[in-house]
Amino acid sequence: MALQDSLHAFALAHPAVGDIFYTTTPPRIATEMLRAGGIEIGNFRLSVTPHVMISPPGVLALLVEEGYMKSYRPFMNSRGAVLLVKKGNPKGILGINDLLRSDVRLFLSNPVTEKVSNRIYFDCLQRMATREGITLDFLTHPPGQPDPEKLIYGRSIHHREAPQAIVDERADAAMVFYHLALRYRRIFSEHFDYVWPDSSLGDQACDMSIISCGLVGNGGEWGQALLDYLFSDAVTKIYEHHGLSSNPR
The missing domain is CATH 3.40.190.10 (Periplasmic binding protein-like II)
Incomplete structure (x- = not known):
């Protein structure tokens, strides 16, 4: 929900970007999609490679080890x-x-x-x-x-x-x-x-899950611009509205 609103705002701010294709899946499916160069849904295959990935840091760290990404940074926290x-x-x-x-x-x-x-x-x-x-x-x-x-x-x-x-x-x-x-x-x-x-609100009984993000490869034509936009105040407000909080910068 927050990502959808954020991508809509990014497209409005950058009209030349055109359509944005995105998926939200469990980390296992997203990483399998990246490694396979696409995803199959029944007999329908989408041959796509993401330019930006958002996922728990442990997942992205593995993709860095495998050479798909160079780095990642903390993005948002859950509130428990x-x-x-x-x-x-x-x-x-x-x-x-x-x-x-x-x-x-x-x-x-x-x-x-x-x-x-x-x-x-x-x-x-x-x-x-x-x-x-x-x-x-x-x-x-x-x-x-x-x-x-x-x-x-x-x-x-x-x-x-x-x-x-x-x-x-x-x-x-x-x-x-x-x-x-x-x-x-x-x-x-x-x-x-x-x-x-x-x-449990506000205490550490439920660990606050960290969500991180980074470029896949060189990020393509718009990946870096999107990554920069995700760390803007506008996106922080969107995510806070949807129940998440930003990482200290």
Whole structure:
């Protein structure tokens, strides 16, 4: 959502750029697309190479090692993770302790297909549980074999699957980044609410995930201009509106 608004603003500021093609995918898919020189969707193949990539620093560091990028820099931070719940929070889920209740099932991103987000959410839950003096036993099951009474995993793109799981009542809460939950509540206000578990807003129980960006190769004709624009005050305001915060410059 923030990227879409930012690219629209960039195109208005640089009319000569023409159309901008962009994708938003889990890091695994984006890196596979770069290495393969394109992406296949069914029998449709897009032979494209990105000029700019935005991703967690660990992902971009690997691409630097492989020679696809020369460098990257911190871009934006998430503001932590929240529990997405059904509108009105009918089960009264307010904190991590409520995840131990027999009538509450949690949704998490998949530990195999979405390792980055799953690790952030998992570590966040474990730190908050330690702080509260409880143990979330259902998190200790082997990857891919969750306790079906307590935990369900997404398959590949959790930011689509988490809200669907809530609406379908397959899960009572989903651990998602704050900016995702904010988006769901804004566009589907009749379906969703969210809660900051155990007053985690502003503390370090949920590690603030860093998002970085950099040029792929030489960035093509417009890559450097876009990269510079992403660090402008205009883009910072867009991202703050959508629930993220800028890195100190």
